[in-house]
Amino acid sequence: MKKILIANRGEIAVRVIRACRDMGIATVAVYSECDRAALHVRMADEAWPVGPSAPRESYLRIDAIIDAARKSGADGVHPGYGFLAENEDFAAACRDAGLIFIGPSPEAITLMGSKTAARQAAIAAGVPVVPGTEQPLSDTASDAEVLKVAEGIGYPLMLKAVAGGGGKGMRMVATPADLPGSLRAARSEAQSAFGDGAVYLERRIMSPRHIEVQLLGDHHGTVLPFVERECSIQRRHQKVVEESPSLAVTPELRRRMTSAAASVAKAVGYTNAGTIEFLLDTDGSFYFLEMNTRLQVEHPITEMVTGVDLVQWQIRIARGERLDLDPEALLRPIAHAIECRIYAEDPDSGFLPSPGRIQGLRVPQGPGVRDDSGAYEGGDVPIFYDPMISKLITWGDSRDHAIARMRRALSEYQVRGIRTTIPFFQWILEDDDFKAFRFDTGFIDRKFGKEPLQVVDAVHEDLAAIAAAVHLFTKPVANHVAPAATSRWRDAGRIEALR
Amino acid sequence: MTFEIAIGERLRTVAVTRKGNLLHVDVDGRTHIVDARRVNDHVLSMLVQLEGDAAPSRSVDAALASRPVAGDFDVHIDGRTIPLQIRPAGSFGRQKKDGAAAGTGPQRILAPMPGKVVRVLVKAGDEVKARQGLVVVEAMKMENELRAARDGRVRDVSVTEGQSVDAGAVLLIVE
Numbered sequence: 174m175k176k177i178l179i180a181n182r183g184e185i186a187v188r189v190i191r192a193c194r195d196m197g198i199a200t201v202a203v204y205s206e207c208d209r210a211a212l213h214v215r216m217a218d219e220a221w222p223v224g225p226s227a228p229r230e231s232y233l234r235i236d237a238i239i240d241a242a243r244k245s246g247a248d249g250v251h252p253g254y255g256f257l258a259e260n261e262d263f264a265a266a267c268r269d270a271g272l273i274f275i276g277p278s279p280e281a282i283t284l285m286g287s288k289t290a291a292r293q294a295a296i297a298a299g300v301p302v303v304p305g306t307e308q309p310l311s312d313t314a315s316d317a318e319v320l321k322v323a324e325g326i327g328y329p330l331m332l333k334a335v336a337g338g339g340g341k342g343m344r345m346v347a348t349p350a351d352l353p354g355s356l357r358a359a360r361s362e363a364q365s366a367f368g369d370g371a372v373y374l375e376r377r378i379m380s381p382r383h384i385e386v387q388l389l390g391d392h393h394g395t396v397l398p399f400v401e402r403e404c405s406i407q408r409r410h411q412k413v414v415e416e417s418p419s420l421a422v423t424p425e426l427r428r429r430m431t432s433a434a435a436s437v438a439k440a441v442g443y444t445n446a447g448t449i450e451f452l453l454d455t456d457g458s459f460y461f462l463e464m465n466t467r468l469q470v471e472h473p474i475t476e477m478v479t480g481v482d483l484v485q486w487q488i489r490i491a492r493g494e495r496l497d498l499d500p501e502a503l504l505r506p507i508a509h510a511i512e513c514r515i516y517a518e519d520p521d522s523g524f525l526p527s528p529g530r531i532q533g534l535r536v537p538q539g540p541g542v543r544d545d546s547g548a549y550e551g552g553d554v555p556i557f558y559d560p561m562i563s564k565l566i567t568w569g570d571s572r573d574h575a576i577a578r579m580r581r582a583l584s585e586y587q588v589r590g591i592r593t594t595i596p597f598f599q600w601i602l603e604d605d606d607f608k609a610f611r612f613d614t615g616f617i618d619r620k621f622g623k624e625p626l627q628v629v630d631a632v633h634e635d636l637a638a639i640a641a642a643v644h645l646f647t648k649p650v651a652n653h654v655a656p657a658a659t660s661r662w663r664d665a666g667r668i669e670a671l672r
Numbered sequence: 673m674t675f676e677i678a679i680g681e682r683l684r685t686v687a688v689t690r691k692g693n694l695l696h697v698d699v700d701g702r703t704h705i706v707d708a709r710r711v712n713d714h715v716l717s718m719l720v721q722l723e724g725d726a727a728p729s730r731s732v733d734a735a736l737a738s739r740p741v742a743g744d745f746d747v748h749i750d751g752r753t754i755p756l757q758i759r760p761a762g763s764f765g766r767q768k769k770d771g772a773a774a775g776t777g778p779q780r781i782l783a784p785m786p787g788k789v790v791r792v793l794v795k796a797g798d799e800v801k802a803r804q805g806l807v808v809v810e811a812m813k814m815e816n817e818l819r820a821a822r823d824g825r826v827r828d829v830s831v832t833e834g835q836s837v838d839a840g841a842v843l844l845i846v847e
Contacts, residue, residue: 526811587748633752634684634754642697642758644716647716
């Protein structure tokens with residue numbers, strides 16, 4: 174591969190451009206109307222327009238992107254995450270156009286994209302799934318029949334619509350006495366929302382952690398798992414803080430979880446980067462949840478604890494190289510890493526989106542800090558796309574060390590002119606339960622919103638007031654003060670005289 | 673030069689005078705001495721001697737970002753973001769000194785971001801309660817309900833459903 178088109182925008186497009194540049198590969202950006210001056214366009218070697226700002230008319234246009242690849246002479250396509258990354262038609266269109274799709278095969282995307290097919294694949298590979306009904310319970314099944322099935326699963330359990338999504342048609346059932354009422358409610362909700370009243374039952378895991386395993390698979394039959402990522406800190410089922418490794422995973426459990434993940438991927442002939450998500454119960458049992466057939470947002474924490482550049486490996490795998498990494502080393506973290514996803518949202522106003530112009534940007538620096546960003550000073554955060562503007566990653570030789578560095582980095586980070594989730598992360602990182610690693614996926618729901626995010630003392634209010642008054646008093650003038658006229662010849666003469 | 677500055681519920685009166693290379697900044701009767709250097713148009717480096725402060729030369733790096741309404745700023749200090757409103761002396765008028773600066777007078781409901789008005793939930797003349805939804809604006813594919821800060825009566829509704837609005841546009845006024 175000599176030239177790669179990145180079918181994405183924002184921080185991930187920038188991330189892929191960097192990997193390409195490290196490898197001496199030319200890069201092609203695509204952009205929508207509002208993204209003409211976006212960072213990924215400015216950084217790429219070439220850039221081609223693909224349509225108006227709405228994603229449907231640009232970044233989701235398979236034909237426009239394939240056309241841009243042809244015109245630019247690219248021979249590979251990296252989809253990033255989101256947009257077309259898990260679209261089997263796009264992967265197939267690349268293949269049909271003679272382009273190397275840097276990701277799994279269209280067949281693997283199709284198979285693992287179906288929740289039920291993926292669950293079957295996991296069962297076939299001998300990997301546990303959350304215990305539940307294998308066949309849907311039709312809306313004519315009697316209460317007695319459903320009660321009998323429920324008895325085999327155990328309480329508490331979750332009642333879920335087969336056609337469900339977004340929490341609709343979903344009920345938690347604590348005891349057999351609650352089942353008939355919940356069943357009626359879930360069925361009627363599912364019927365009106367999806368036109369299908371079929372439901373299934375699944376055991377309720379009371380305080381689960383969300384643990385996932387990164388994998389790479391090459392085209393020569395090798396699949397290698399990496400040390401796990403802990404992604405239990407979630408808001409509305411969206412990960413907000415991730416870390417690696419998980420203190421809840423012992424070396425022995427790590428061996429079992431990573432080999433379970435690898436066996437699922439091997440069983441379906443998976444290639445390139447992918448992630449298997451698990452629920453981990455408090456007793457150490459774990460259950461397959463789903464597979465993500467793409468590079469994950471949170472991949473940098475795995476890179477920081479293993480020293481492996483995952484995006485470079487995606488490219489190397491796609492061009493047919495063998496995975497010659499030491500499998501044991503991938504399971505032995507060399508550091509502890511944490512990631513915070515910085516969003517253009519105002520956490521003090523119910524996470525209201527806060528698009529607009531970035532008037533000023535101060536990016537954290539120094540030891541143990543990485544900022545994967547698509548933002549720049551003077552740049553705009555458009556209203557059309559996911560409002561994530563950067564991922565801040567810190568690492569250290571222990572979890573406490575990584576947390577201390579994250580707190581330092583967050584206090585250095587200024588994104589001025591728009592509101593961001595930085596204060597939200599400062600609140601999480603101050604929390605005693607977070608610091609003590611006492612949490613599950615319900616952490617944010619239980620704790621957030623009960624206290625103000627930032628407590629500003631009177632002294633800092635005074636200082637802010639002083640700053641604002643001094644700012645207006647010393648009113649900035651254009652170009653500040655003109656530099657005094659100097660002669661470089663005269664300066665050179667003085668420097669010479671000092672030698 | 674004297675200003676009134678509202679931070680949260682509290683109003684401060686702040687006067688700045690130049691004394692040689694230093695600034696004397698009087699905040700509600702306490703005088704603080706400031707050595708200020710402008711780093712750029714939006715960033716100040718200040719060495720501050722707060723009156724009575726144990727740390728006599730506190731180094732404060734302050735960055736200001738303007739908000740859609742003129743005179744509203746986010747001040748970034750010490751890893752904190754402090755929103756404030758600064759106006760010439762007397763602007764906040766007869767409002768109580770430590771009462772809510774934002775607690776009386778008409779509420780102007782502004783678009784917090786560019787977007788589209790999808791629903792207007794009230795009409796002129798309606799009595800509204802604090803926290804009641806007034807208008808729904810869509811941006812970044814999310815619907816955001818803007819609510820009344822306190823009880824009042826809707827005076828002007830300046831937008832209609834389907835209308836695109838810029839950040840800071842006045843959507844309606846509640847008095």
